[in-house]
Amino acid sequence: MVRAAMACVGIVLVVIFSRPFWYAKPSVDSAPVKPVIRIAVSQTPLTSAFFVAEDKGIFRAKGLNVELVPCRGGVKCVDMLLENKADLATASETVFMFRSFQHANLKLITSFVESSNDLKLLTLKDQKINTVDDLVGTKVGVIKGSSSEFFLDSLLILNGLDSGGVEKLFYSPSQLVSALLNQEVNAISVWEPFGYELNTMLPEQVLQLQSEGVYNLSFNLITQQESMPSQTDISALLDALEQANLLLVSHPKRSQTLVSEYLNVPFNQLSWSWPDYLFRLSLGNALLSNLQTQARWAIDQGLVEQHEIPDYRAMLLRLSADPISAIVEAQ
Numbered sequence: 001m002v003r004a005a006m007a008c009v010g011i012v013l014v015v016i017f018s019r020p021f022w023y024a025k026p027s028v029d030s031a032p033v034k035p036v037i038r039i040a041v042s043q044t045p046l047t048s049a050f051f052v053a054e055d056k057g058i059f060r061a062k063g064l065n066v067e068l069v070p071c072r073g074g075v076k077c078v079d080m081l082l083e084n085k086a087d088l089a090t091a092s093e094t095v096f097m098f099r100s101f102q103h104a105n106l107k108l109i110t111s112f113v114e115s116s117n118d119l120k121l122l123t124l125k126d127q128k129i130n131t132v133d134d135l136v137g138t139k140v141g142v143i144k145g146s147s148s149e150f151f152l153d154s155l156l157i158l159n160g161l162d163s164g165g166v167e168k169l170f171y172s173p174s175q176l177v178s179a180l181l182n183q184e185v186n187a188i189s190v191w192e193p194f195g196y197e198l199n200t201m202l203p204e205q206v207l208q209l210q211s212e213g214v215y216n217l218s219f220n221l222i223t224q225q226e227s228m229p230s231q232t233d234i235s236a237l238l239d240a241l242e243q244a245n246l247l248l249v250s251h252p253k254r255s256q257t258l259v260s261e262y263l264n265v266p267f268n269q270l271s272w273s274w275p276d277y278l279f280r281l282s283l284g285n286a287l288l289s290n291l292q293t294q295a296r297w298a299i300d301q302g303l304v305e306q307h308e309i310p311d312y313r314a315m316l317l318r319l320s321a322d323p324i325s326a327i328v329e330a331q
Helices: 002-017 045-055 074-082 093-100 147-158 173-181 194-201 231-250 252-263 267-276 285-300
Strands: 036-042 065-071 088-092 106-115 119-124 139-142 167-170 187-191 206-208 217-224 277-283 328-330
Touching: 036 045, 036 074, 045 065, 045 088, 045 106, 045 231, 045 252, 045 267, 045 277, 065 074, 074 088, 074 093, 074 217, 088 093, 093 106, 093 217, 093 285, 106 231, 119 147, 119 173, 119 194, 139 147, 139 173, 147 187, 147 285, 173 187, 173 194, 187 194, 194 206, 194 267, 217 285, 231 252, 231 277, 252 267, 267 277, 277 285
Parallel strands: 036 065, 036 088, 139 167, 139 187
Antiparallel strands: 088 217, 106 217, 106 277, 119 187, 119 206, 277 328
16 A cells, blocks of 8 residues: 555656646745736737746746736837836837937847848739849838838848839838739838738749848837836846747747737747747847947938937946846847
8 A cells, every 4th residue: 555655656746747847837935916017018929928928927936027018019019118008118129219219218128039031022923023133113012110111221222222213102011911912012021920911812922032131120128217127127027038938949839829829810820930030038239230220221211300329328228237248148
């Protein structure tokens, strides 16, 4: 009887300690509940780390009381931050760049995901556009004053083309696919999931012009001086996001299932763009250079009234006295 009981205990222990970390939700001690940290989170797979950290109880395990506030797109998320409806917000570096001209109190805490292929220049095969050089004399649909327009201009410059040789027509994101299908434009500069949508509709007709690596999109955690959490809470939040990112990398299929259910989007749509995501925390010279380049572009294009680039070194949040390229770096 004793041996049998001990054997049963051994089996239970093996089962408990061999459970994959993915299924384990960290235990939370009975410490007093801390003030709520409201994070405006864009409803996109790019913010998957936040969904995983909430679902797996990682925020609470780090001693944080986090409330995820859903918002549609980085622009709306940052607007919620500026309207004091959130303490933190998620947005692309382009949104941060534009807002920084009017709000010097903004701080960028970290990038938590990057993609060199989220933005795409798409056309249909019957348009007879096979290379970027073929865009001369054509109409391209873009979203004005966004990474969509910056991406197109960067691509033209890198290929030695005059941007004046391409006519830009401006649309909202949701109108771009229809504009291409209705032949209002010859190509579109668009981000996901609209590339997936177009490929689903006409899988044999869509052509993506060679552009991967031209523009590196990052999604970032942003705050403002007035609503910034304590340094202790920020450090705990970064730890939580790093742990969530490790889960996203080590369990991609389970992560996609969780995010698919959270966002109510098809699993196949997530699988389409998932390989392009680099889930990591970073805050360094590459981001600083990207912000400065985009700010100069915005000034040259007359998209902002100011003529001086904001001091992004001061706006990237330092957690220590380390050089800016080593503030936070987690692979």
